[in-house]
Amino acid sequence: MPDADGRVRVAILISGAGSNMAALIDAARRSESAYSVVLVASNNPDAGGLALAVAQGVDTVAIDHRPFGKDRAAHEAAINAELERRGVEVVALAGYMRLLTPWLVRRWEGRMLNVHPSLLPLYPGLDTHARAIAAGDADAGCTVHLVTEGVDEGPVLDQARVPVLPDDTPQTLAQRVLTAEHALYPVALNAFCAGLKD
Numbered sequence: 001m002p003d004a005d006g007r008v009r010v011a012i013l014i015s016g017a018g019s020n021m022a023a024l025i026d027a028a029r030r031s032e033s034a035y036s037v038v039l040v041a042s043n044n045p046d047a048g049g050l051a052l053a054v055a056q057g058v059d060t061v062a063i064d065h066r067p068f069g070k071d072r073a074a075h076e077a078a079i080n081a082e083l084e085r086r087g088v089e090v091v092a093l094a095g096y097m098r099l100l101t102p103w104l105v106r107r108w109e110g111r112m113l114n115v116h117p118s119l120l121p122l123y124p125g126l127d128t129h130a131r132a133i134a135a136g137d138a139d140a141g142c143t144v145h146l147v148t149e150g151v152d153e154g155p156v157l158d159q160a161r162v163p164v165l166p167d168d169t170p171q172t173l174a175q176r177v178l179t180a181e182h183a184l185y186p187v188a189l190n191a192f193c194a195g196l197k198d
Helices: 019-028 048-055 072-085 102-107 128-134 170-197
Strands: 008-014 035-042 060-062 090-093 112-116 139-146 156-163
Touching: 008 019, 008 048, 008 072, 008 170, 019 035, 019 048, 019 170, 035 048, 035 072, 035 170, 048 060, 072 102, 090 170, 112 170, 128 139, 128 170, 139 170, 156 170
Parallel strands: 008 035, 008 090, 035 060, 090 112
Antiparallel strands: 112 139, 139 156
């Protein structure tokens, strides 16, 4: 159920500092935004992004994965219960560092987005910046995609390119790609949510 003003109700899942989360929350405050952020959820009670979200007036919940041990499904069921309780329509992963089970992915199929720091299908998984530099790529970048059961295999929604400079290290390239993520993710999420309302 959209908000009273017709905006799509979005939850953001984080594990850390939440810089992409902050960009999504900021964009949601624009009058033309197609979505509102109704919840920030984390598997890490110490995630810095939780305090940022609270400071922005967004509801938060932390469901620590550690007491669940290896029972990822039980942890995800607890997360999912919070999503459903808040009437969430779309889930945005923003630095959520847990591998999702097929159950949760299927539950939110077609309604869960992620941002990945490469130009997919290039370099799924980890160490994307080092791999781009080692390959001699002229461009790196980031991708917003729908989440599927395969790692970083879902349909691409949007991408942004970042040039690889001759003196780049994985760290310097990562910082510039992260800046591109902050610009790309809100635009892609907004376009996706606007499409849901059409």
